[in-house]
Amino acid sequence: MIIILKQDTKKEQIERLEAFFAGMGLKTHLSEGEHSTVMGLVGDTSRVDPDMLESLTEVAAVRRIQEPYKKANRKFHPLDTVVDCGGVKLGGGHFQMIAGPCSVESEEQIVAVAKAVKQSGATLLRGGAFKPRTSPYAFQGLHDEGIRLLLLAKQETGLPVVTEIMDIKHLDLFRDVDVIQVGARNMQNFELLKELGHTGKPILLKRGLANTLQELLMSAEYIMAGGNEQVILCERGIRTFETATRNTLDLSAVPVLHGLTHLPVVVDPSHATGYSRLVPSMSLAAVAAGCDGLIIEVHNDPPHALCDGAQSLTPEIFDEVARKVHKVRDALNA
Numbered sequence: 001m002i003i004i005l006k007q008d009t010k011k012e013q014i015e016r017l018e019a020f021f022a023g024m025g026l027k028t029h030l031s032e033g034e035h036s037t038v039m040g041l042v043g044d045t046s047r048v049d050p051d052m053l054e055s056l057t058e059v060a061a062v063r064r065i066q067e068p069y070k071k072a073n074r075k076f077h078p079l080d081t082v083v084d085c086g087g088v089k090l091g092g093g094h095f096q097m098i099a100g101p102c103s104v105e106s107e108e109q110i111v112a113v114a115k116a117v118k119q120s121g122a123t124l125l126r127g128g129a130f131k132p133r134t135s136p137y138a139f140q141g142l143h144d145e146g147i148r149l150l151l152l153a154k155q156e157t158g159l160p161v162v163t164e165i166m167d168i169k170h171l172d173l174f175r176d177v178d179v180i181q182v183g184a185r186n187m188q189n190f191e192l193l194k195e196l197g198h199t200g201k202p203i204l205l206k207r208g209l210a211n212t213l214q215e216l217l218m219s220a221e222y223i224m225a226g227g228n229e230q231v232i233l234c235e236r237g238i239r240t241f242e243t244a245t246r247n248t249l250d251l252s253a254v255p256v257l258h259g260l261t262h263l264p265v266v267v268d269p270s271h272a273t274g275y276s277r278l279v280p281s282m283s284l285a286a287v288a289a290g291c292d293g294l295i296i297e298v299h300n301d302p303p304h305a306l307c308d309g310a311q312s313l314t315p316e317i318f319d320e321v322a323r324k325v326h327k328v329r330d331a332l333n334a
């Protein structure tokens, strides 16, 4: 349920309402926009009488939110959320490019890629240390050593880092990581999401291989319900009957999510397509669709990459993509 407050509502009146709802066991969430202040109620609102609330002098209108996601709902929080990723703002008009290898492989590799993508305008560095691989015999990542090397690349370049967590027991290792990624395969690992809700870290939440947008938003809600509202959603392609691409990039997810939620939406054209030759055009299409950022796999030697070489761009191609991305953004803003 949301309560739209009258424009001249005073702080004391808001505090009185908050105390009233706390007495009913409900949490309140205040969202102050330019033209209105919205108070959201979280919890079992079945005992709240909307007619009674509407009769209060400070209340302009009361609406029930039908959708099961509340904190992630744009009705609850009309303004775009801007997530602070280690000093880099993402969302609400702040567009960012996250680039780097699928996996951290060595100091030489991660530092070289970090320097190259920074030069091309990337503002965050990605690199997996814990890799969710289909085969147990495939490279599983360098684990704690991978995180150490990623942080070394951060030190060398100043780029904040994004890396995937697969098990909450590793959380201590992520202390200096700027953004924690939850991969597609863990989108509905609810215990992991709950724990991440108690961290103060931004979370990049990837859409599951076969999950609806509502399910993605419910997973974001798990993190937000724990108090962590710094969530970035990521469209990374879904499973369909099509086999020409690794996944099917659902670009309509971008405007659909922007309508349903205030959380920023980034697109991963690398995992969505699976082929480096398709990444440039899909990056530009995602930007044209209005995404708040891109996450792109870049490797200094794709044919020898330990993971996802076929979809990784060389730094040279990434540089071209980055330049074109800016042109598309300029065209959109013209």
Ligand code: PEP
Residues within 6 Å of the ligand: 102, 128, 132, 182, 183, 184, 185, 206, 236, 271
């Ligand atoms: C990744 O980002 O390297 C990754 C494994 O992505 P996803 O979870 O989208 O498959």
Ligand code: MN
Residues within 6 Å of the ligand: 102, 103, 271, 297, 307, 308
């Ligand atoms: Mn990958």
